[in-house]
Amino acid sequence: xxxxxxxxxxxxxxxxxxxxxLSPALGLNSALATTQKPLELNIFATNWGYKGSxxxxxxxxxQAGYDGVELWLxxxxxxxxxxxxxxxxDLKMLLLVGAHQGDFNEHFAIFKNDxxxxxxxxxxxxxxxxxxDYFTFEQASVFFNESSAQTKAANIQxxxxxxxxxxxxxxxxxxxxxxxxxxxxxxxxxxHWVNVASSLLDDQKAAVKLALERTDHIHxxxxxxxxxxxxxxxxxxxxxxxxxxxxxxxTVVDIKRQSTGKLSxxxxxxxxxxxxxxxxxxxxxxxxxxxxxxxxxxWRNRYG
Numbered sequence: 147x148x149x150x151x152x153x154x155x156x157x158x159x160x161x162x163x164x165x166x167x168l169s170p171a172l173g174l175n176s177a178l179a180t181t182q183k184p185l186e187l188n189i190f191a192t193n194w195g196y197k198g199s200x201x202x203x204x205x206x207x208x209q210a211g212y213d214g215v216e217l218w219l220x221x222x223x224x225x226x227x228x229x230x231x232x233x234x235x236d237l238k239m240l241l242l243v244g245a246h247q248g249d250f251n252e253h254f255a256i257f258k259n260d261x262x263x264x265x266x267x268x269x270x271x272x273x274x275x276x277x278x279d280y281f282t283f284e285q286a287s288v289f290f291n292e293s294s295a296q297t298k299a300a301n302i303q304x305x306x307x308x309x310x311x312x313x314x315x316x317x318x319x320x321x322x323x324x325x326x327x328x329x330x331x332x333x334x335x336x337x338h339w340v341n342v343a344s345s346l347l348d349d350q351k352a353a354v355k356l357a358l359e360r361t362d363h364i365h366x367x368x369x370x371x372x373x374x375x376x377x378x379x380x381x382x383x384x385x386x387x388x389x390x391x392x393x394x395x396x397t398v399v400d401i402k403r404q405s406t407g408k409l410s411x412x413x414x415x416x417x418x419x420x421x422x423x424x425x426x427x428x429x430x431x432x433x434x435x436x437x438x439x440x441x442x443x444x445w446r447n448r449y450g
Contacts, residue, residue, distance in 0.1 A: 195417030214238025244275025321353035337369025413441035
């Protein structure tokens with residue numbers, strides 16, 4: 147059992163230590179060992195949960211070593227200020243687009259309009275929270291056909307996130323859409339699938355394999371069988387779960403090294419309610435920024 151001092155030494159160790167000692171201890175046999183092609187890896191910071199101003203966030207993001215920022219499409223009245231701040235700190239922009247309306251027609255109209263607005267800002271990539279999990283196959287098809295058409299017209303990559311409550315909320319559901327739409331590309335946040343399936347997906351290997359092959363962006367949050375986010379991926383009790391996620395990421399990286407040579411990633415550990423808190427005080431049991439910084443360093447050390 148870890149005492150407090152041992153835990154702090156373990157969790158605050160450098161990413162180099164993690165890469166050289168933790169992974170072998172977990173039995174991670176990286177697929178990267180078979181190929182040494184260079185990888186262009188861009189890592190984006192999320193402003194989800196950040197308490198300060200956007201300028202402060204961008205300054206801290208730049209100092210931390212991120213390549214850019216992933217954020218929700220800003221409202222028209224805030225767009226220019228956001229773009230100017232990103233230019234000020236020489237940060238790339240990756241935009242999130244998605245609607246929440248339950249009515250299909252209303253939902254799609256907003257999604258389509260926001261997708262056009264996002265494309266006009268010329269981000270490096272667009273990540274879509276696409277539709278709702280109860281939309282029919284025919285309704286979902288409208289989203290994928292629209293994004294495919296806009297991708298080709300604008301030459302901007304559009305990815306669809308594997309997210310709870312969205313169309314691609316589960317591995318077996320996503321598999322059917324990937325088979326039906328050859329152009330469909332993913333933002334892989336597999337923490338959601340682990341939560342939805344209440345398993346590490348060992349019994350859905352074919353679906354997971356196909357998803358890994360079609361991934362162009364990753365949210366490197368670690369989910370567990372009863373939630374989308376562990377309290378701290380460095381904690382020893384989560385190492386089997388962490389190892390499963392790293393094995394999936396290894397596979398995507400290896401695919402990219404053998405194909406495009408490019409991949410983007412956002413460490414996306416979130417604030418409350420994703421981050422567990424103590425009762426009554428709502429004190430977070432982990433430091434969101436610090437954990438995401440750890441994931442940044444882990445990825446740089448392992449893949450960058």
